[in-house]
Amino acid sequence: xxxxxxxxxxxxxxxxxxxxxxxxxxxxxxxxxxxxxxxxxxxxxxxxxxxxxxxxxxxxxxxxxxxxxxxxxxxxxxxxxxxxxxxxxxxxxxxxxxxxxxxxxxxxxxxxxxxxxxxxxxxxxxxxxxxxx
Amino acid sequence: xxxxxxxxxxxxxxxxxxxxxxxxxxxxxxxxxxxxxxxxxxxxxxxxxxxxxxxxxxxxxxxxxxxxxxxxxxxxxxxxxxxxxxxxxxxxxxxxxxxxxxxxxxxxxxxxxxxxxxxxxxxxxxxxxxxxx
DNA sequence: ATAATTGCAAACACTTTGCACCTGT
DNA sequence: ACAGGTGCAAAGTGTTTGCAATTAT
Numbered sequence: 001x002x003x004x005x006x007x008x009x010x011x012x013x014x015x016x017x018x019x020x021x022x023x024x025x026x027x028x029x030x031x032x033x034x035x036x037x038x039x040x041x042x043x044x045x046x047x048x049x050x051x052x053x054x055x056x057x058x059x060x061x062x063x064x065x066x067x068x069x070x071x072x073x074x075x076x077x078x079x080x081x082x083x084x085x086x087x088x089x090x091x092x093x094x095x096x097x098x099x100x101x102x103x104x105x106x107x108x109x110x111x112x113x114x115x116x117x118x119x120x121x122x123x124x125x126x127x128x129x130x131x132x133x
Numbered sequence: 134x135x136x137x138x139x140x141x142x143x144x145x146x147x148x149x150x151x152x153x154x155x156x157x158x159x160x161x162x163x164x165x166x167x168x169x170x171x172x173x174x175x176x177x178x179x180x181x182x183x184x185x186x187x188x189x190x191x192x193x194x195x196x197x198x199x200x201x202x203x204x205x206x207x208x209x210x211x212x213x214x215x216x217x218x219x220x221x222x223x224x225x226x227x228x229x230x231x232x233x234x235x236x237x238x239x240x241x242x243x244x245x246x247x248x249x250x251x252x253x254x255x256x257x258x259x260x261x262x263x264x265x266x
Numbered sequence: 267a268t269a270a271t272t273g274c275a276a277a278c279a280c281t282t283t284g285c286a287c288c289t290g291t
Numbered sequence: 292a293c294a295g296g297t298g299c300a301a302a303g304t305g306t307t308t309g310c311a312a313t314t315a316t
Contacts, residue, residue, distance in 0.1 A: 003270055003315045007296080035273040040306065056189050056249075064305055082241050087221065090243065096236050103229050109257030110214050120249040124242030136295055142291055158281080168298040173281065248285050 001045050011042040015052060015069040022055060022066035022087055024090035043067055050115050053089075055082055070115075079114050083123035090123065134178045140167035144175040148185060148202035155188060155222060160171035169236050176200055186248050188213060216256035219224060 010032045015023070029039040046052040046067075054071045068089065073080075078097055081090040104110045134141075143165045148156070162172040179185040179200075186203045199222075211230060214223040237243045 001270090005271060005315075007272070037274080037307075038272055044307095081237070081241065082135050083243075084246060084249070087271085090241065092237075092241060096240065100233055100236075103233075104214070104225075104252070104254070107229065108223065108225060109260065110216075110252075111260055112252055112254040113217060116217070116253040118179065118250075119237070119243075119245055119252075121237070121243050121245040127242070127244055134295095138290075138296060139295070159279095170282075170299080171297055174296085175280095 003050075005031075007038050008042045008045070010034060011039060012046060012051065015046070015067065017127075019069040019071060022068040024066050026063045026064065028067075053080065053116075053118065055118055072115075079112075080118045081123070082118050082120055083126055084120050085122055085126035088123050092119075134182070140165075140171050141175045141178070143167060144172060145179060145184065148182055148200065150178070152202040152204060155201045156199045157199050159197065161200075188251070189249060212245075213250050213251045214256070215253055217253050218255055218259040218262075221256050225252075 010095055011028060011034065014032050022063070025036075025040050025043055028043065029036045032039065034042070043052060047054050051070060052067045055066045055068065072091075078091055078093040079100075080099070081092050093112050101114075106113050144167065145159060147161055147165050157171050158169075158176055161176065162169050165172065167175070172210075176185065180187050184203060185200045188199045188201070211224050211226040214225050215221070216223070234245050237245050
């Protein structure tokens with residue numbers, strides 16, 4: 001990741017221009033002028049440096065990882081909640097966060113990496129919908 | 134899943150006998166007398182019926198889904214902490230869990246899906262090592 | 267100039283499937 | 292007897308990698 005190339009630029013710009021959505025590597029490849037391997041490599045790099053968040057959904061087959069632009073950069077100080085149904089990304093930035101992080105650290109000796117942690121579940125709206133489905 | 138077969142029995146028994154650990158399909162296949170496809174089919178069935186929980190953590194390659202026996206019935210009841218350094222998977226099964234889940238639900242309207250949620254960070258040992266590295 | 271990056275295709279790992287044969291009821 | 296299950300090997304997916312050609316510095 002030392003040179004600046006138009007391919008990597010295009011990939012990053014694509015994610016920034018659609019910061020509200022998640023994309024699979026294939027989707028990016030289809031809309032950006034770069035080889036598939038290059039897209040994967042670019043995404044890997046961007047994820048590594050914290051500019052993208054990576055999400056893994058559940059179903060095994062034909063279900064690839066999706067990526068989304070992370071405007072918070074790599075020093076995120078809050079955890080993301082991701083709705084498995086509508087895909088909404090909720091930024092959990094309340095005071096209880098500190099309590100949770102402290103608990104993990106004190107009781108489990110575990111230092112949470114907020115930048116890479118995503119909590120999956122169902123958001124309020126989707127839970128409501130589920131009740132009537 | 135209408136007939137009772139020794140293969141499916143063996144798979145279920147394997148998980149029950151090692152209820153404290155997670156296993157990939159391959160690991161089960163290596164220790165149980167059944168074909169690979171059969172193991173996958175058995176695991177899928179058991180997961181479907183709630184006897185096993187499925188966990189997805191990383192990318193597709195060299196990081197496959199893991200499964201664990203779920204004595205409680207049909208839903209996962211603990212979150213996984215995964216060390217980014219040594220890869221250890223910690224099962225967070227303490228009482229504070231309920232508090233955390235309640236908070237997410239009450240304050241954020243968010244129903245956490247324990248089965249798919251993995252919290253990344255550094256475990257105790259790796260944090261110690263980091264200090265001296 | 268030269269070290270990094272690209273892109274293709276081939277390799278890979280995990281999982282599913284087609285199909286002939288075997289088993290549980 | 293026959294619906295349902297098994298197992299092999301082959302097909303699929305999503306992702307990674309080897310390497311010659313290309314590009315950024």
